Amino acid sequence: MDTNRYFSFTRLGYVMKRDWMENWKTNLYTFLGIFLAYLLVYLTQMNGLNSSHAGYYYSEDRLIGNYCSSFGAVFVFFMFVFATYIMNNMQTKEARFSYLMLPATSLEKFVSRALSVTVGVVIMTLLASLLAEAVHWAFMPFFDEIPDRLKISVWPEAWGKVLETINPFQQETYQYCVDETTREFVTRERSIFFQMIWAYWSVLWLHSLYILGGSYYRKYAFFKTTGTLILVGIVLGRILFLVNPAEIVAWFGEFVRRNEDWLTEEFAAGVMAVITFCFTALNWWLSYKLFTRQQVIKPKFRLL
Amino acid sequence: MIEVKNLTFGYGRRRPKVLDNFSLNVEKGAVYGLLGKNGTGKSTLLYLMAGLLRPQQGKVFYKGVDVAYRYPLTLQDMFFVPEEFSLPNVSLKQYVKLNAPFYPNFSNELLKTCLNVFDMNEDIHLGELSMGQKKKAFMCFALAANTSLLMMDEPSNGLDIPSKSQFRKVIASGMNDDKAVIISTHQVRDIDSLLDHVLIMDGSELLLDESVSTICEKLYFAEQSLNEPTDDALYVQPSVQGNSVILPNTFGGESKMNLEVLFNAMLTEKVRMKAMFNQ
Numbered sequence: 001m002d003t004n005r006y007f008s009f010t011r012l013g014y015v016m017k018r019d020w021m022e023n024w025k026t027n028l029y030t031f032l033g034i035f036l037a038y039l040l041v042y043l044t045q046m047n048g049l050n051s052s053h054a055g056y057y058y059s060e061d062r063l064i065g066n067y068c069s070s071f072g073a074v075f076v077f078f079m080f081v082f083a084t085y086i087m088n089n090m091q092t093k094e095a096r097f098s099y100l101m102l103p104a105t106s107l108e109k110f111v112s113r114a115l116s117v118t119v120g121v122v123i124m125t126l127l128a129s130l131l132a133e134a135v136h137w138a139f140m141p142f143f144d145e146i147p148d149r150l151k152i153s154v155w156p157e158a159w160g161k162v163l164e165t166i167n168p169f170q171q172e173t174y175q176y177c178v179d180e181t182t183r184e185f186v187t188r189e190r191s192i193f194f195q196m197i198w199a200y201w202s203v204l205w206l207h208s209l210y211i212l213g214g215s216y217y218r219k220y221a222f223f224k225t226t227g228t229l230i231l232v233g234i235v236l237g238r239i240l241f242l243v244n245p246a247e248i249v250a251w252f253g254e255f256v257r258r259n260e261d262w263l264t265e266e267f268a269a270g271v272m273a274v275i276t277f278c279f280t281a282l283n284w285w286l287s288y289k290l291f292t293r294q295q296v297i298k299p300k301f302r303l304l
Numbered sequence: 305m306i307e308v309k310n311l312t313f314g315y316g317r318r319r320p321k322v323l324d325n326f327s328l329n330v331e332k333g334a335v336y337g338l339l340g341k342n343g344t345g346k347s348t349l350l351y352l353m354a355g356l357l358r359p360q361q362g363k364v365f366y367k368g369v370d371v372a373y374r375y376p377l378t379l380q381d382m383f384f385v386p387e388e389f390s391l392p393n394v395s396l397k398q399y400v401k402l403n404a405p406f407y408p409n410f411s412n413e414l415l416k417t418c419l420n421v422f423d424m425n426e427d428i429h430l431g432e433l434s435m436g437q438k439k440k441a442f443m444c445f446a447l448a449a450n451t452s453l454l455m456m457d458e459p460s461n462g463l464d465i466p467s468k469s470q471f472r473k474v475i476a477s478g479m480n481d482d483k484a485v486i487i488s489t490h491q492v493r494d495i496d497s498l499l500d501h502v503l504i505m506d507g508s509e510l511l512l513d514e515s516v517s518t519i520c521e522k523l524y525f526a527e528q529s530l531n532e533p534t535d536d537a538l539y540v541q542p543s544v545q546g547n548s549v550i551l552p553n554t555f556g557g558e559s560k561m562n563l564e565v566l567f568n569a570m571l572t573e574k575v576r577m578k579a580m581f582n583q
Contacts, residue, residue: 003362004377005375009374011406014405018403019408021392022392022402023392024394033520092390093388094386094390098358098389098390100356100374101383102379102406103379103380105374105375293358294353294355295356296356297315297357
């Protein structure tokens with residue numbers, strides 16, 4: 001392959017190393033920001049356990065569950081915020097000189113940034129939450145109402161529970177009626193693989209919209225992207241309202257009922273997963289195209 | 305080396321074009337001075353040559369490759385020093401370690417030599433330098449990158465008086481027959497002794513594109529007292545001694561090019577001066 005035009009992993013390594021080392025201050029502040037958010041999660045939970053003797057009727061499982069939700073929420077929030085940082089090193093004219101003149105292909109530069117705001121943030125999140133886990137012990141003496149059985153290390157269990165929750169190979173337990181007259185039920189398990197994959201791609205699609213927003217807006221990209229999404233949501237909602245949603249729902253229900261022999265829940269989820277994947281890929285591609293057309297001046301639509 | 309073909313560029317639909325059907329060839333082995341008044345498009349031309357802007361029409365080829373693609377092979381063989389730039393908050397050694405791998409011909413020897421000329425050493429931290437020092441450090445890195453083409457936009461801005469002569473020394477020492485340097489400036493006195501070729505722009509038009517030897521072959525630069533006649537002069541500019549004049553060099557005389565006078569002459573006596581070079 002002609003690495004001059006396409007891709008070189010060696011060069012990608014150089015670009016990433018340069019990106020991380022030269023922006024060490026920004027990365028450090030980012031890490032501290034995530035750490036503080038996780039520390040706040042710990043302190044809030046500890047404060048909850050400490051007040052009103054709540055800790056005495058809390059089970060360990062419930063505690064881990066609470067941490068799991070908070071860890072997940074903070075993680076998703078930061079993933080979305082940092083997705084808009086994808087073109088962070090192109091914010092000023094001086095920075096654009098530096099990055100655009102760097103002898104690497106546009107794809108290498110884009111992949112380097114994409115990895116920074118995705119894999120980089122995942123790594124930083126894990127490390128920051130681990131540090132928060134260590135630091136929260138220093139605050140433990142201030143919460144003397146927490147029972148000893150709840151003074152536990154939650155980091156591995158909480159993240160383990162997060163992974164368990166998002167595991168696509170998990171089996172869903174449900175009750176199945178075997179006899180309508182006797183109302184006899186049996187407990188069965190079924191795969192929810194396609195539903196989970198659809199859920200993943202839905203989140204990743206939303207994430208990719210923030211990637212696209214970050215590639216388009218140079219400043220306050222997170223707020224501008226959120227604002228744009230809300231606006232588009234309102235407009236689409238209004239359009240949907242105008243075309244009578246009840247009629248569409250009724251038509252769709254009828255369509256599903258007539259074709260239930262092949263239109264299973266798994267099949268529908270699989271189709272939706274493919275559709276959301278395509279939309280996600282489209283957003284990433286648009287984001288890359290925007291990057292390749294970056295200039296040293298602020299791009300206008302006319303010039304794109 | 306670099307070929308600008310029928311370039312058209314403007315910053316807005318309603319604004320006048322900065323460059324209109326502009327063409328230019330830059331050959332290796334010379335230091336080019338790109339001169340022009342403020343706002344004539346010198347920096348824009350450099351950005352276009354570096355692939356930092358996309359032309360509305362026309363193309364720029366570097367060694368036969370369109371610079372708009374920003375291929376690594378092109379970018380690793382050219383270096384652009386903008387008028388304003390930012391350097392990361394790291395030591396120079398760290399900066400070199402992170403950026404030198406992108407330039408296959410990077411020379412640590414050249415870097416040391418250049419830093420010595422500027423009375424600097426390698427143990428500096430880029431975050432602790434003044435703007436002028438940063439500029440010197442960045443120019444040293446640019447020269448050490450050892451690229452075939454070096455483009456500099458207003459390089460003498462922000463440099464103190466001794467640094468300006470050091471800068472000339474550094475550029476001259478880093479030159480060879482395989483390289484080309486393009487220096488864009490409106491401070492013509494800072495670079496006049498350095499140039500091999502002069503490009504003068506005015507309102508998207510290239511008024512002059514000649515080598516210094518051709519200029520000196522066709523024009524004679526002289527300083528005259530006030531009572532000497534100036535009837536034959538192509539251009540007269542009052543000076544401390546009396547008048548700086550440009551005469552047609554019909555007698556094969558040798559004179560040192562006065563870039564400032566030439567620049568003013570090209571702007572005020574466009575037709576007469578152009579006619580001299582078209583002869």
